[in-house]
Amino acid sequence: MTKKYPGTYLKRDEMYSLPGLVRYKPTAKYSFSAGIAQTKFLEGLKKGKIIGVKCPSCGRVYVPPRAFCEYCHVPMNEYVELPGTGEIHTAVISYISTFRQRMDKPEIVGVVKLDAPGYTKESYEFAGLFHRFCGITEEDVISGKAIGMRVKPRWKPENERTGSVTDIECFEPVES
Amino acid sequence: MPDVAIIGAGFYGFKPSVPELSFRELVFEAARRAYAEAGIDPRKDIAGFISCQEDFWEGIAIADEFAPEPLGGVLRPTFTVAGDLLQGIAQAYMMIKTGLFDIVAVESHSKQSDIKTLQEIYELALDPLYLRKLRPPNPLFMAGIDAQAYMMEAGASEEDLALVSVKNRNNGIDNPRASYSSTITLDDVISSGYYMKPIKNLEAAGFTDGAVVFVLASSEVARKFTDDPVWVKGIGWSTETGTGGWNHHVWGRMISAREAAKQAFKMSGLNLTDMDSIEIEDRFTYLEPLFLDEIGLSTIGYSVELLRTGDLDKNAHMPVNMSGGSQSIGVLLEATGGARLLEAYLQLKGKAGYRHHEVENALVASWRGPPTYTTSVLILSR
Incomplete structure (x- = not known):
């Protein structure tokens, strides 16, 4: 313990011997059906492609694709392949893991505003993906230089791809 | 206060497994059909959306965030009810009665085939400090206790309970939504082995994937959209107690059903003998006569x-579960009551897809989990 806080300290064993404290580990296992639209997306990733779908009514492009437009409530079947390039819309530096442990190496994550048909640089809405960033520094994020930076996916080697979002290792700067 | 009607219903799935669709796509397909029948655009016409679901069934925490999209409820008033669909219908009913909402959609779905440890999820329903520590071999053991207690109280034999399975599984034969229907005999049930004594394997309903969506509207709006709405004449619901060792639970009885039925009958001005069709939850056979005893207030x-x-058979004066019930249709998690409401709705509209007599009034009853029952009773009229 590095710092002394006020109060009575309990040792681990003492804590778990408190009456009424039940340790219980749930066994909750699921195999989520990807469905029609998400399956197209995952199959695309395996081939190194980013697939979206366009709403026939409002023209929004959804990435990952969905079977229906949430705004128009109509089915969507017009699948489009995106170039995969885009710009960094937001980026944050994560120093602490889900388990509140300080990470050895901070991770940079955020949202990529993908190049997609029907959207311009000025569009308020956009087709985007949340992912990890690589090849950019903490300083790039802190200074704000990262925002707007052109990026592209760094794909895993084809034989290691499984049809998962992790087939993209990260988004990295487009070499200029 | 306006009267409340159902002006559209949609369903999709109703198979033991629907692997080709995600749960969201399943709900969307049901919603599209319900809105098409009602002739409405959910993005313009519906004032509120209700989804009946439990996070553990979904495998997603805070799963209500997934509720609006497939229903057309994005950026509109949407909320979830952690209970059976009939409880959601009760919420919609009250919303419309206030006069603040004219059209409300109610949804529930089951993607139970995605759950790989269903038994363990049921175990999570047990009191953590008491029952989970005892680790009963099957968390549904209480259904066995309840069935045994009911048999003693009712003077019923195991053969009597098996009759429910024979009746309902045969009833489902011409119902396109009844995957577990079968032309079985009493001998088949008796010889199917124990699921949990006194319940036989063919007396425990299977599980089904599916989604159901209903559109409810005030009387004024209902008349604009349809010539033959199905009226919600009465609705009641009640929850029993039961924690720890269930020291206060009355085994072999279902007091909540009695209370819910009292409330629903009083509201509707109708009584049991007015009903042309009764759809009650029968995932274990003993539940059908138990339910009926309680809602019949007898x-x-x-x-x-x-x-x-044979007075409950499908060609009798007051058929019970002529759809085939859960014995034939299967259990759809929180959509179980919805599946039965769907049957009653289709019967009232003459669109059930199976032969049945004219239905003017119908009663639907559903429940959650032995023995801390929450029971809902709904009375519908053409």
């Missing part, structure tokens, strides 16, 4: 007599 065991004489 003595326990009376329904067993009706079972033996």
Whole structure:
């Protein structure tokens, strides 16, 4: 313990011997059906492609694709392949893991505003993906230089791809 | 206060497994069909959306965030009810009665085939400090206790309970939504082995994937959209107690059903003999006569007599579960009551897809989990 806080300290064993404290580990296992639209997306990733779908009514492009437009409530079947390039819309530096442990190496994550048909640089809405960033520094994020930076996916080697979002290792700067 | 009607219903799935669709796509397909029947655009016409679901069934925490999209409820008033669909119908009913909402959509779905440890999820329903520590071999053991207690109280035999399975599984034969229907005989049920004594394997319903969506509207709006709405005449619901060792639970009874039925009958001005069709939850066979005894507000065991004489058969005056019930359709998690409401709705509209007599009034009853029952009773009229 590095710092002394006020109060009575309990040792681990003492804590778990408190009456009424039940340790219980749930066994909750699921195999989520990807469905029609998400399956197209995952199959695309395996081939190194980013697939979206366009709403026939409002023209929004959804990435990952969905079977229906949430705004128009109509089915969507017009699948489009995106170039995969885009710009960094937001980026944050994560120093602490889900388990509140300080990470050895901070991770940079955020949202990529993908190049997609029907959207311009000025569009308020956009087709985007949340992912990890690589090849950019903490300083790039802190200074704000990262925002707007052109990026592209760094794909895993084809034989290691499984049809998962992790087939993209990260988004990295487009070499200029 | 306006009267409340159902102006559209949609369903999709109703198979033991629908692997080709995600749960969201399943709900969307049901919603599209419900809105098409009602002739409405959910993005313009519906004032509120209700989804009946439990996070553990979904495998997603805070799963209400997934509720709006497939229903057309994005950026509109949407909320979830952690209970059976009939409880959601009760919420919609009250919303419309206030006069603040004219059209409300209610949804529930089951993607139970995605759950790989269903039994363990049921175990999570047990009191963590008491029952989970005892680790009963099957968390549904209480259904066995309840069935045994009911048999003693009602003077019913195991054969009597098996009659429910024979009746309902045969009833489902011409119902396109009844995957577990079968032309079985009493011998088949008796010889199917124990699921949990006194319940036989063919007396425990299977599980089904599916989604159901209903559109409810005020009387004024309902008349604009349809010539033959189905009216919600009465609705009641009640929850029993039961924590720890269930020291206060009355085994072999279902007081919540009695209370819910009282409330629903009083509201509707109708009584049991007015009903042309009764759809009650029967995932374990003993539940059908037990339910019927309680909602009939009669003595326990009376329904067993009706079972033996065939007075609950589909061609009888007051058929019970002519759709095939859960024995034929299967259990759809929180959509189980919805599946039964769907049958009653289609029967009232003459669109059930199976032969049945004219239905003017119908009663639907559903429940959650032995023994801390929450029971809902709904009375519908054409």
